[in-house]
Amino acid sequence: MKKEFRDLLREHGRDTLPNVLLVSAECAPLSKTGGLADVVGTLPKSLAKLGIDARVITPYHRCIKDKYADKVEHMFYFYAKLGWRQEYVGIEKLVLDGVTIYLVDNEQYFGDKIYRGGNPEGEQYSFFCRAVLDAIPNLGFDVDVVHCNDWHTAMIPMLARTQYRGAKQEQIKYLLTIHNIAFQGKFGFDFVQDMLDVDSRYYTPEFMELNGCADYLKAGCVFADRINTVSPSYASEIKMPYYAEGLEGILNARSAQLTGIINGIDKKVYNPHGDALLPARYDRGHLKGKAVCKAELQARMGLEQRADVPLFAMVTRMTEQKGFDLVACVLDDMMCREDMQFMLLGSGDERFENFMRSAEGRYKGRLCAYIGYSEELSHLVYAGSDFFLMPSRFEPCGLSQMIAMRYGSVPIVRETGGLRDTVTPYNRFTGEGNGFSFANFDAWEMRDTMRLAMDCYKNEEIMGGLITRAMQADFGFERSAMEYAKHYIWML
Template identity: 55%
Template sequence: MTEENEMSESAYENLPGVLIASAECAPLVKIGGLADVVGALPKYLGELGIDARVIMPFHRQIKDRYAAQAEHLCDFHVGLGWRSQYVGVEKLVLDGVTYYFIDNEFYFGGPVYCGGEFEGEQYAFFTRATLEAIPCLDFEPGILHCNDWHTAMMPLLVKTQYQGAMQGGLRTVLTIHNLHFQGQFSHEFDRDLLGVDDSLATPDFVGHYGCDNMLKAGIVFADKVSTVSPTYAQEICTPELGESLDGVLRSRGSDLSGILNGIDREIWNPSDDAALPARFSAKSAWRKRLVKAALLEELGLDPIGEGEDVPLIGMVGRLTPQKGIDLLCPVLDDIMARNVRMVVLGSGDADLENFLRDGENRYKGRLCSYIGYNGDLSHRIYAASDLFLMPSAFEPCGISQMIALAYGTLPIVRETGGLKDTVVPYNRYTGEGTGFSFANYDAYEMLGCIDYALETWHDKPARKRLIQQAMACDFGFGRCARAYADLYLTL
């Protein structure tokens, strides 16, 4: 370790405790990529000597599995509107990470996200309960790290209602995982539930086109704001991708940063992945074909004959327009005319699900659409596929392309957000690159990129070189945790 690194580690060890507030966290409950980040961050911050812990709702899915292991710390009531609501504070230590849970059966006995005004009330309650619970914890945080709109009112309340209550002060960070979701409700809603003063319901603070915007509150009041990739941090400051918040984001200037997400290599490691029928590393990447053969058999796809060289294209993710699945609609027949196998795993928009089911019926033995989610199957798709298609309309960061790279599967991505930051487009003249990319949100431009990827894949020396370059990429979460630790140092 260099002298500079030793000094850096020492600085991290002097950081105060970090309390990470989130609606979801893997492996306890996972709906989207937010859970993966919040699940990995405290573990890797701990390796830097930072005491980082998670606070989240005691969702029914968590309670059913872990209630017997959780320790009851305290309980009290908080005012929410005209009601006095019960708050239970539970503690669980799992795999070296400490979790605190806010318990209330009325608010957290159902779905993690239920939509509508009740979801706003759920997380208004979680906001108030969390801030009231902090003095009761067996831990004194100096930094409160909030995530997305569900916790974005906390920085506002810390600065306007809790200035003297947090001994020594509490600094706040807000990480935006997806700007599209903002938590917009009437000012009367925020005033009645959280006591937000009428003077704050203006465009300079939380007011936004006739509503109070919870995410905007966090952007305005957090000490630092981050998002999940450098390119996305730039994109959200533009009118095109700023979701009407580009002005307030630009106003934060250097207080806004983009920190690229990472993947937990203890989970996503082809050389030590229990979900695979054959494990491999960069030195034994030829063993990918064993996983591929097993997956084709598992999914009922036609086997690849002796001497044939047929690529498998994989997709894993939500079936929504944001993920670019609608780009498949006009060109699926063209893709399947290229003599490929294809597997898609995901769920979401009913029309897109039905489109993929119809495609599977028309291309029996060559296309599999698995509607739903299966964690072990996702591991096998990442490992078995030769190419991984991810044509997102926008992508704050994305981790699927990072996982694909770790498994020697070459991504085909649209140049947006974190996809642009993580996939280096292949240059046939220099041999550089780790995948393939296209710029415009256009189905036929995507098809041209797929053709280029297929042409390159059939060039065996180029294929071998690209797989090695892909698997050499380091998108482990340690780098991401260090970037957050550096951000904490600036508070």
């Protein structure tokens, strides 16, 4: 056990590390729609290296049954009270890569879609919160800390404090991680009353009311013992009205319990030196393989095979939050004036998808758009691109820029949230930095930053230094796990 852990435990009158139960709507590699799944899937493995027994509880989605049913062990079942109804809850267990994962089974709520949207999604995860709380005493795992993630699990602390008084669930400590404050889980009071029997005295601005709705994320912020976001900058930003989506009041009131912890990436999965999905491997000391990957990406996507032209890439959702309106504003100007290539992998708003299809026709051989997603192709894009563009309006943490840097694709980012915390902008006077950044959400500022990057691309020494420093950055989960471990101990 690390000495700082021993000292912290001594302060709290304990000699053993806490047992942690991570609660999440998704968990990679079992179920995934975004970065939340990667975090929940990777964090327990890193915590285990620190001596913390961290387990996961997540819905038993259809996609998990299809792939892992033969590896799942049935533990027990019971019926949970959901309003006036009694709903079946099956608890299954799966051990994957040394991590114990509990699966909440109910065919009605966890079928083909992880997220159903609207009230059906609210019912899905109201049920999940109730099922998790009722299951905890029977897991055979003495839980000290429950680590909730986003609004889908944010009602757990409130229910534990208000409906399980005197029980084990009330004594547990609760950490709430906000991965994206834009998604809060807002529902009518009648709906919440029907689902979870929440006493009407809690339907006030002091507890869970926001703009005439019951807000699940706000309830979690009120009742959790600690709150964290996924980067220090985002933790500061969400205390301001522009970013907070109405929650600035409670987050400022609880600022002493609010911190930011940068996410990490799985360095085994994202490793250019051993990535089986690449046509050639490489590391920061031997970059010939990266040139092979660039040539393969160009050939596969119908781009002119030129080593001398900078290739910009994006792997993204095509939305305004990701800054795609900035891209749409300046892309024609850039493609007409500059000798460059542009590659997009992603999907999103129909207007942006149509814009990219049209642009692909206008700049054939220089621009390509893969509308959709391919895990294999994403690895090749990270490895084969020279620059990776992330002009987000806001970005709680961002994993793509970390993956890009791991593969030597130099990031160009807007200075917000985790992008600010992970990318050090290039300084032309000192030669320091591992990427490029621009401060304002402005298309022309982004264009000028891309032009600076192209100027650097022409200088082999400068570009080589940028690639080396980008690949040297350590974004493994070890540091994140250490910070989470401290938070768990602080809450005891």
